[in-house]
Amino acid sequence: KKRVYFQLLIFGLLVVSCGSNETCKDCEAETITDTIAEPDNLQAALKDTASVKKSVAVENKENHEKIVKKYGEQWDFCTCVVANDSINDAFEKGGMTPKQEEKLMARWEYVDNKCK
Numbered sequence: 001k002k003r004v005y006f007q008l009l010i011f012g013l014l015v016v017s018c019g020s021n022e023t024c025k026d027c028e029a030e031t032i033t034d035t036i037a038e039p040d041n042l043q044a045a046l047k048d049t050a051s052v053k054k055s056v057a058v059e060n061k062e063n064h065e066k067i068v069k070k071y072g073e074q075w076d077f078c079t080c081v082v083a084n085d086s087i088n089d090a091f092e093k094g095g096m097t098p099k100q101e102e103k104l105m106a107r108w109e110y111v112d113n114k115c116k
Contacts, residue, residue: 067116080115087111 067074087108096104
């Protein structure tokens with residue numbers, strides 16, 4: 001009896017899913033026109049991207065100068081990762097005296113200032 005219900009369910013789903021072969025002509029046309037770029041628009045878009053890249057580069061340089069002015073010369077990413085990992089490892093091992101913990105915290109603050 002369960003098998004008959006299961007077969008009817010599968011047959012019903014098959015009929016419902018295959019019942020309509022209509023396609024959305026408007027949707028297809030809209031998708032096609034969205035992906036086509038006119039040559040003039042393409043040139044304008046390329047010019048816009050170049051100016052955006054240039055302004056982002058200028059903004060990054062200005063931000064870097066502000067950070068250097070406020071915090072001093074910065075370390076590169078890899079140096080920061082290695083320094084922070086070693087500090088985290090030391091904290092995770094534990095077993096430190098309060099004086100050692102203070103020294104490690106001071107080192108963490110120093111690294112934090114070099115890695116803005």
